Amino acid sequence: MSEGLIVSNLSVDFGAVNAVHELSFHIRPGELVALIGANGAGKSTLIRTLSGLITPSQGMASWNGVSLIGQRPEELARQGILHISEGRAVIPELTVSENLALGGIWRRDKKDVEIAREQTLTIFPVLASRLGQRADSLSGGERQMLAIGRALISRPKLLFLDEPSLGLAPLIIEEIFKTIDALRTQFGLTVLLVEQNAMSALRIADRGLILNLGVLVATGTPDELIADPQLRAAYLGI
Amino acid sequence: MRSRRFSPLVHGALLALIGAVLLFLSGFVDELRTYQGAQVAVYVIAISSIVLLTGYSGQISLGHGAIMAIGGYAAALSFVKWNFPFEIAILFGVIVGTISGFILGVAAARLSGPYLAGTTLALAVGLPTLADQFKILGGEQGLNFDIGDPPSWIAKIEGSSFTQYKWFFWITMILALFTLWAITNLLHSSFGRNWRASRNNPVAAGLAGINVARGKVFAFTVSSSLASLAGALFGLLLGLVTPSAFPLSLSFAIVTGAVLAGVGNIAGSVLGAVVLVALPELSGSLATHLGNSQKVSANLPGLAMSLLLIIVVLFLPNGLGSAQLVKKLRSKLKTT
Amino acid sequence: MFIDTLLIGLSSGAIYSLMALALVLVWRSTRVINFAQSGQAVLSTYIGYEITVRTHNYWISLPIAIIAGALLGSFIDLLFIRVLTKRVKSGPIAEIAPVIATLGLLGLIQSLIGLVWGDAFLQYPSPLSAKGFTFGSHTIPFSPQNAMIVLSSAAILAIFGIIFKYTNLGLALRAASFQPEIAQLAGVRVARVRNIGWAFAGSAGAVAGAVITPTSTLSPNSLDLLFVSGFIAAVIGGLDSLVGAVVGGVVLGVGFSFILQYIGSSVTFLMGFIILMIVLLVRPRGIFGSKAGRHA
Numbered sequence: 001m002s003e004g005l006i007v008s009n010l011s012v013d014f015g016a017v018n019a020v021h022e023l024s025f026h027i028r029p030g031e032l033v034a035l036i037g038a039n040g041a042g043k044s045t046l047i048r049t050l051s052g053l054i055t056p057s058q059g060m061a062s063w064n065g066v067s068l069i070g071q072r073p074e075e076l077a078r079q080g081i082l083h084i085s086e087g088r089a090v091i092p093e094l095t096v097s098e099n100l101a102l103g104g105i106w107r108r109d110k111k112d113v114e115i116a117r118e119q120t121l122t123i124f125p126v127l128a129s130r131l132g133q134r135a136d137s138l139s140g141g142e143r144q145m146l147a148i149g150r151a152l153i154s155r156p157k158l159l160f161l162d163e164p165s166l167g168l169a170p171l172i173i174e175e176i177f178k179t180i181d182a183l184r185t186q187f188g189l190t191v192l193l194v195e196q197n198a199m200s201a202l203r204i205a206d207r208g209l210i211l212n213l214g215v216l217v218a219t220g221t222p223d224e225l226i227a228d229p230q231l232r233a234a235y236l237g238i
Numbered sequence: 239m240r241s242r243r244f245s246p247l248v249h250g251a252l253l254a255l256i257g258a259v260l261l262f263l264s265g266f267v268d269e270l271r272t273y274q275g276a277q278v279a280v281y282v283i284a285i286s287s288i289v290l291l292t293g294y295s296g297q298i299s300l301g302h303g304a305i306m307a308i309g310g311y312a313a314a315l316s317f318v319k320w321n322f323p324f325e326i327a328i329l330f331g332v333i334v335g336t337i338s339g340f341i342l343g344v345a346a347a348r349l350s351g352p353y354l355a356g357t358t359l360a361l362a363v364g365l366p367t368l369a370d371q372f373k374i375l376g377g378e379q380g381l382n383f384d385i386g387d388p389p390s391w392i393a394k395i396e397g398s399s400f401t402q403y404k405w406f407f408w409i410t411m412i413l414a415l416f417t418l419w420a421i422t423n424l425l426h427s428s429f430g431r432n433w434r435a436s437r438n439n440p441v442a443a444g445l446a447g448i449n450v451a452r453g454k455v456f457a458f459t460v461s462s463s464l465a466s467l468a469g470a471l472f473g474l475l476l477g478l479v480t481p482s483a484f485p486l487s488l489s490f491a492i493v494t495g496a497v498l499a500g501v502g503n504i505a506g507s508v509l510g511a512v513v514l515v516a517l518p519e520l521s522g523s524l525a526t527h528l529g530n531s532q533k534v535s536a537n538l539p540g541l542a543m544s545l546l547l548i549i550v551v552l553f554l555p556n557g558l559g560s561a562q563l564v565k566k567l568r569s570k571l572k573t574t
Numbered sequence: 575m576f577i578d579t580l581l582i583g584l585s586s587g588a589i590y591s592l593m594a595l596a597l598v599l600v601w602r603s604t605r606v607i608n609f610a611q612s613g614q615a616v617l618s619t620y621i622g623y624e625i626t627v628r629t630h631n632y633w634i635s636l637p638i639a640i641i642a643g644a645l646l647g648s649f650i651d652l653l654f655i656r657v658l659t660k661r662v663k664s665g666p667i668a669e670i671a672p673v674i675a676t677l678g679l680l681g682l683i684q685s686l687i688g689l690v691w692g693d694a695f696l697q698y699p700s701p702l703s704a705k706g707f708t709f710g711s712h713t714i715p716f717s718p719q720n721a722m723i724v725l726s727s728a729a730i731l732a733i734f735g736i737i738f739k740y741t742n743l744g745l746a747l748r749a750a751s752f753q754p755e756i757a758q759l760a761g762v763r764v765a766r767v768r769n770i771g772w773a774f775a776g777s778a779g780a781v782a783g784a785v786i787t788p789t790s791t792l793s794p795n796s797l798d799l800l801f802v803s804g805f806i807a808a809v810i811g812g813l814d815s816l817v818g819a820v821v822g823g824v825v826l827g828v829g830f831s832f833i834l835q836y837i838g839s840s841v842t843f844l845m846g847f848i849i850l851m852i853v854l855l856v857r858p859r860g861i862f863g864s865k866a867g868r869h870a
Contacts, residue, residue: 051759077761084759091753094745102749102760105742154761298670345851348858352607355673356809360850363802364843371841486798490677497674537688544681551675552657 003064004028004190005050005158010059012042012049012214019045021214022059027207029064032184032191034201034222036235037211043194044086046211047160050192051083052076063158078106080157086194087166089147092136096127099135099146103153113153120149123179141172145179152183158190165197173197177204198236202226210235246423253415264407272403273475274515279410280471281495281511283417287464288496289504290421294430295457296437297346301358302465303489304365305342309335309466310473310484314381315374324385328470335466336459343458347451362489366481380480383473410471417464422504424460433457494547517543578715579835580828585720587827588727592782593804594811594819595731596775601813602751603771604655609676612801613683614650615779616794618643620687622784623698623792632700632788639784640777647776651769654679684794693794700788723785730781731820734774738816747771799843803830806846810853812863821861825849 005027012020020042027033037043048054050061052073061068063081073083090099100120104113121128124145130138135146144164151159161180165173181204184191195201202208202222210218210231218231225231264272284306291297299305313331316322322330342361346354369375388405424430435443436450444450473479495514499506521542525535593611600608608614622639626632658675702718738744749757750767758764782804783797790796807826811818826846833845853860 073758074761074763093752106761356805360847364847533692537685541685544678547678
């Protein structure tokens with residue numbers, strides 16, 4: 001039962017403000033779980049804590065038995081735990097090719113890095129056509145693909161996606177979510193998907209977690225969550 | 239920000255009282271201490287110019303020594319060439335300094351952080367060289383600014399022991415106290431609030447209707463008025479103004495003093511000024527104690543000042559007189 | 575006459591570029607203006623001096639000075655800068671704290687040098703002649719030592735340019751300086767990479783000190799004005815840009831040289847101030863500076 005992502009009693013405080021309160025949940029390997037909630041619910045804070053950017057005030061989090069707390073973000077990334085942050089996950093001043101390369105420069109197995117890069121360019125052909133361009137010349141959707149592509153080259157096992165749909169047109173959002181679902185299957189990834197766009201996320205998710213003001217208010221399969229009229233009204237926007 | 243403890247009137251009365259006490263006490267100390275007291279007073283004015291500019295308006299200047307030079311040279315020039323009485327000469331120095339500050343402030347408002355630091359640094363290095371270029375400024379010899387002996391009416395009241403240094407102390411100390419009073423009022427007014435708001439969050443301030451750029455220029459101008467006053471008084475104390483009286487290290491020294499004071503803290507200016515004057519003296523005597531070698535005596539003051547600066551910046555960001563420090567000390571005393 | 579002035583300008587411009595480069599390296603990796611740069615450089619130069627004087631070999635002292643500069647830079651980052659950025663994050667002092675702290679460090683280094691070596695002006699011996707090359711009857715004011723200055727500056731710039739553009743380390747350095755958080759999340763050991771940036775900057779400063787000091791004298795303050803020029807050059811070029819550092823240095827060097835020749839020595843720095851003001855008023859970010867680079 002130490003398999004997967006286990007979060008236990010996690011609390012995060014910023015001075016007097018409590019952003020996350022005694023959160024506990026379990027994500028099994030291979031699951032895609034959607035983390036839903038309004039702005040300020042604590043979703044980003046939770047993700048940033050799990051990826052090592054913030055230190056929690058109490059509680060535990062572990063992946064396959066190894067504790068996440070106390071490790072630096074770059075060490076977690078090197079262990080296959082990748083966090084694609086909200087809105088700014090690419091380095092605008094570097095080219096597409098350089099951004100992708102960043103996912104592999106620390107990896108020892110250079111042959112596999114090449115293979116992963118080829119795979120990425122096959123999955124996202126638009127990147128292949130823009131290799132020499134600076135990342136800030138890409139559209140929002142293309143940047144998201146670049147960020148995911150870079151993460152793939154790092155051979156991730158656990159992926160935190162923070163609001164990938166932010167600022168994107170509905171058609172692109174659909175494409176991105178389809179891609180995430182396909183990648184999850186193809187590479188056997190475990191994914192924690194943070195989204196305000198609850199319905200799109202629940203469509204591809206195995207389970208959902210609903211967060212409000214730092215507290216977990218509901219968990220369940222998408223069907224279970226949608227079936228509840230109160231949850232629907234309050235959090236799912238339908 | 240603490241709301242002010244005393245109303246302007248009470249504050250003014252308190253300062254006047256402190257002034258009277260200091261004047262009285264100055265009769266009991268020797269010439270050296272009196273002169274140093276005058277130095278402290280001048281540094282108080284100079285440091286408060288930085289506290290205003292950096293602590294409240296958030297602009298860095300590494301070149302306020304140059305602005306002091308402008309004030310000093312303008313005062314001396316009018317004193318020597320046009321025979322202004324020294325009070326008017328000082329006023330003239332302040333006026334010239336204020337106008338220069340306004341011009342610089344307009345440019346400075348467009349720059350931020352390191353770019354402003356670099357520009358003011360270049361000014362500090364470049365300006366004193368003007369003295370060599372224009373003969374009227376006296377070159378390396380500089381200009382005389384010897385205001386002579388105290389006027390006779392003072393000697394009549396105070397008695398014959400009223401020396402020139404005591405006269406200096408009176409002038410500088412009264413001006414320093416007045417500056418403290420005036421600046422405290424300014425900082426507690428809407429100008430001060432606007433400066434702090436603009437410094438903390440310029441975008442929000444702009445949206446709230448504050449003209450951030452105008453505030454910055456105003457802050458730079460007032461700060462330059464203070465610095466040029468300090469510069470004129472500096473020249474008065476020395477009896478002359480030369481390029482070497484306003485080196486780069488002077489600009490660094492007053493910023494240091496402001497940091498020691500706690501950059502947002504006007505009252506701390508006094509503490510900072512005292513440290514600036516006292517530390518070289520203390521480390522000088524320590525150096526003599528340690529054997530009087532040339533190497534030690536020349537470098538120990540600098541070493542001590544640098545160490546103090548580093549410690550204050552790293553561990554006491556609110557300055558030596560800060561509330562933080564007082565709280566820490568109190569709690570330490572309680573547990574023993 | 576024109577050629578002579580230009581050559582002198584290029585020679586001093588090369589040095590300004592080195593200093594500017596060191597400042598830009600540190601600025602980009604840590605967002606700190608390292609006012610202690612001239613102190614670090616001069617300390618490395620003193621170490622090189624000791625080696626030269628003891629071994630009577632200038633060429634050995636150069637790499638040793640470089641290594642000393644690199645170690646010193648790395649050391650200062652570890653002990654000093656990390657503490658600084660951790661402790662001082664907000665409040666009225668946050669912006670000027672690094673300025674004051676590095677100024678304090680400068681004073682500390684210079685006082686320590688004075689305590690160990692004294693303040694006397696020393697002569698850094700170099701086998702290269704300081705007399706200008708002669709072509710027939712005309713001696714140009716460009717000596718073998720000047721050639722050394724230009725060549726070593728060009729070499730350092732080329733080496734760093736290659737490292738930054740074509741190596742993984744360079745990519746990591748650039749990524750960490752542009753977006754440290756994203757780089758971290760991608761697996762880049764940002765702290766280690768920044769430390770390397772400081773080491774590079776330290777070595778650049780050491781080279782500058784070691785090649786220019788033989789042309790004048792060595793004292794605790796001998797590189798201070800060079801720092802100011804280097805800073806002006808970096809700001810003119812755009813604090814974020816390595817290329818800008820080079821361009822700024824050359825512009826300033828040639829500019830100073832022509833001012834020196836045709837107007838006179840006393841106003842060079844004042845003209846430097848004016849050049850700086852003009853550049854910044856027209857382009858507040860410097861010639862090659864990026865929009866994001868303006869702020870700390």
